[in-house]
Amino acid sequence: MHFLLNYSNIVLMMIIATMLPYIQIILSIILITAILLQQSDSGIGGALGGGDGGGLYHTRRGFEKFLFITTIVTSILFAVSAFVVILIK
Numbered sequence: 001m002h003f004l005l006n007y008s009n010i011v012l013m014m015i016i017a018t019m020l021p022y023i024q025i026i027l028s029i030i031l032i033t034a035i036l037l038q039q040s041d042s043g044i045g046g047a048l049g050g051g052d053g054g055g056l057y058h059t060r061r062g063f064e065k066f067l068f069i070t071t072i073v074t075s076i077l078f079a080v081s082a083f084v085v086i087l088i089k
Helices: 002-037 043-047 063-088
Strands: none
Touching: 002 063
C-alpha cells in the first residue's frame, strides 16, 4: 500500500509538471489582456510626473471592476504556478 501511495504521488506530479507550462501560457495571456484592457486616467502627464490634480477616489463599477478583480486573481494564480514550478524542479 505504501508503494501504491508513492507511485500515485509521482504520477500526479508528472501530470502537473506536464500541464503547468500550458497553464502558465494561458494565465499569462489572460493577465496581459486584462492589464491592457484597463483604462488609465493619468495619460502621458502621469507618466512624466505631472497629473490632473490626482487624489480623487475612483470607484470601479461593472466591467472595469471585473477586469480589476480578474487581474488580481490571475496574477496570484500565475505567481502560485511559478512557485509550484520551482518546487517541482
